[in-house]
Every structure is written in structure tokens, then in C-alpha cells.
Amino acid sequence: MTAARTARERVRAELTREITDIARRQLATEGAGGLSLRAVAREMGMVSSAIYRYFPSRDDLLTAxxxxxxxxxxxxxxxxxxxxxxxxxxxxxxxxxxxxxxxxxxxxxxxxxxxxxxxxxxxxxxxxxxxxxxxxxxxxxxxxxxxxxxxxxxxxxxxxxxxxxxxxxxxxxxxxxxxxxxxxxxxxxxxxxxxxxxxxxxxxxxxxxxxxxxxxxxxxxxxxxxxxxxxx
Structure with a gap:
């Protein structure tokens, strides 16, 4: 159980890092006001609902x-x-x-x-x-x-x-x-x-x-x- 949880934590950490990396690239092209969870999800090939498990709102992503x-x-x-x-x-x-x-x-x-x-x-x-x-x-x-x-x-x-x-x-x-x-x-x-x-x-x-x-x-x-x- 611990090993499985650790594996899930690693996957979550990697996906969180990928989300923030993409969001930082968005800052360069769209500015902070144009930051979009849906756009990040599209670039990652995720459905929008999935990304909300990592960042419930745009403001949570901005805070990160x-x-x-x-x-x-x-x-x-x-x-x-x-x-x-x-x-x-x-x-x-x-x-x-x-x-x-x-x-x-x-x-x-x-x-x-x-x-x-x-x-x-x-x-x-x-x-x-x-x-x-x-x-x-x-x-x-x-x-x-x-x-x-x-x-x-x-x-x-x-x-x-x-x-x-x-x-x-x-x-x-x-x-x-x-x-x-x-x-x-x-x-x-x-x-x-x-x-x-x-x-x-x-x-x-x-x-x-x-x-x-x-x-x-x-x-x-x-x-x-x-x-x-x-x-x-």
C-alpha cells in the first residue's frame, strides 16, 4: 500500500510540475491575466475536469x-x-x-x-x-x-x-x-x-x-x- 501511494505521489508531483511548466510558458505568451487551466489541459492532452484535481481554479495555479x-x-x-x-x-x-x-x-x-x-x-x-x-x-x-x-x-x-x-x-x-x-x-x-x-x-x-x-x-x-x- 505504501509503495502504491508513493508511486501515485510521484506521478502527481510529475504532473503538477508539468502543469506549472506549461503555465509558465503561458505567462510568456498570454500574460498572467490570460492564464487558462483549459489551455494547459489541452496542451497536456488532458480533459479539463482532470486538471482541476491538481489545481481547483486558475487562482490556485497562479498562487503556485x-x-x-x-x-x-x-x-x-x-x-x-x-x-x-x-x-x-x-x-x-x-x-x-x-x-x-x-x-x-x-x-x-x-x-x-x-x-x-x-x-x-x-x-x-x-x-x-x-x-x-x-x-x-x-x-x-x-x-x-x-x-x-x-x-x-x-x-x-x-x-x-x-x-x-x-x-x-x-x-x-x-x-x-x-x-x-x-x-x-x-x-x-x-x-x-x-x-x-x-x-x-x-x-x-x-x-x-x-x-x-x-x-x-x-x-x-x-x-x-x-x-x-x-x-x-
Whole structure:
């Protein structure tokens, strides 16, 4: 009985992987809004009713793709940090930023699923949160480690964070426990700047604006580090 169940589990895992692989290809041609379980079933040679045993709705399939993508970018960032000198906090920040950009350029449609236009009618469930914070957790460790080492201090002209931050950004603040709100807020601003820059490049806003985008990106994320107070 156990062997039979294990065999069924393997078959289910293989079919689930095939479904998500086809769905990722659909993202490239139809976009997230055009994702269709029926189209996936047709490509697999399955009847529509069969695919619903794996993903009861389009939203369930979207959620699986989102979790996979968050885990992929999180893993890329974790692996990048593992190669960096843990005492070189600016170097770690730069390494992680380049890992985000490299992953986005290699997986543009998955990046767009995470950071592009919201899918009409879709609301991401709580089950996506754990995967979604993997990369943020690594960036937060860089900030927390830099603060503990005395290697991060916002410039004197840095304005105070909004008073509302005391009750906001709970996930970010929990990841940077012990770090003052001023640095947390500036780190959140730098984080936003990083993804804004990547999104501008990926979605074409830099067309006819920047040619040497790799060099421009490096300068940009160094500027973001400086505005955060890292490497001053």
C-alpha cells in the first residue's frame, strides 16, 4: 500500500510540475491575466475536469506560480549572499542587488508576475508570504549586521521617518529587530529603489534612455546604499 501511494505521489508531483511548466510558458505568451487551466489541459492532452484535481481554479495555479517565483528569487539572493564576505556589508548589498537583477533578466515573465501589474480579480493568499519574504530576509540581515558592526549610519540630512512607521511595516521591522526606525525606513526606501530600477529596465522605461544599463545599475545601487547610510 505504501509503495502504491508513493508511486501515485510521484506521478502527481510529475504532473503538477508539468502543469506549472506549461503555465509558465503561458505567462510568456498570454500574460498572467490570460492564464487558462483549459489551455494547459489541452496542451497536456488532458480533459479539463482532470486538471482541476491538481489545481481547483486558475487562482490556485497562479498562487503556485507566485510561490515558485518568490522561492526562486529568494534562493538566488540566498546563494549570492553565501558567496559574499560577511564582513563587507556594502559588498553584500551590491552582490544581492545584482542577484536580483540577474534573476529578473533571466526570468522576465516570472518577475512580471510578482512585480508587474496586478492580475484582475486575483488576491494573493497568506500562503505566499513565507516565500515572498525570503529575499527581504537576506537584505534585512545585511542591514542588521551592518548596524551591529557600526557600518551603517544615515547622513545627517536624513529626515526622520514618519511617525506612522511605528505601527507599519511590521514584517520589515521584525526582520531588522533592534535597528532604529530611521534606518529601517531608509532601508525600505533603498529596497523600493532597487526594484523600481529593475522594473524600469525590464519593462522598457530605459529604452532610448540608457545604453550601458549594467554599469548604470551598479552606480544606482551604490547610490541607494549611500542614501541608506551604508558604506559611508
Amino acid at each position: 506560480l507566485i510561490i515558485d517565483a518568490y522561492n526562486a528569487i529568494g534562493e538566488a539572493v540566498e546563494q549570492a549572499d553565501a558567496t559574499a564576505d560577511p564582513t563587507d556589508h556594502l559588498g553584500r548589498w551590491l552582490t544581492l542587488c545584482h542577484a536580483v537583477r540577474d534573476w529578473a533578466l533571466a526570468h522576465p515573465h516570472e518577475y512580471a508576475l510578482l512585480y508587474g501589474s496586478p492580475v484582475p480579480g486575483y488576491q494573493a493568499p497568506e500562503t505566499t508570504v513565507e516565500a515572498a519574504v525570503r529575499d527581504a530576509a537576506v537584505f534585512s540581515r545585511v542591514v542588521a549586521d551592518a548596524y551591529a558592526a557600526g557600518a551603517i549610519a544615515p547622513p545627517p540630512i536624513a529626515p526622520d521617518p514618519p511617525a506612522s512607521l511605528a505601527g507599519d511595516a511590521e514584517i520589515v521591522r521584525s526582520l531588522m529587530a533592534g535597528v532604529p526606525d530611521l534606518i529601517v525606513f531608509r532601508a525600505l526606501t533603498a529596497w523600493t529603489g532597487l526594484f523600481g530600477w529593475v522594473s524600469f529596465e525590464l519593462f522598457g522605461q530605459f529604452n532610448n534612455v540608457l545604453t550601458d544599463r549594467a554599469t548604470a545599475f551598479d552606480v544606482a545601487v551604490r547610490n541607494l546604499a549611500g542614501q541608506m547610510g551604508l558604506g559611508q
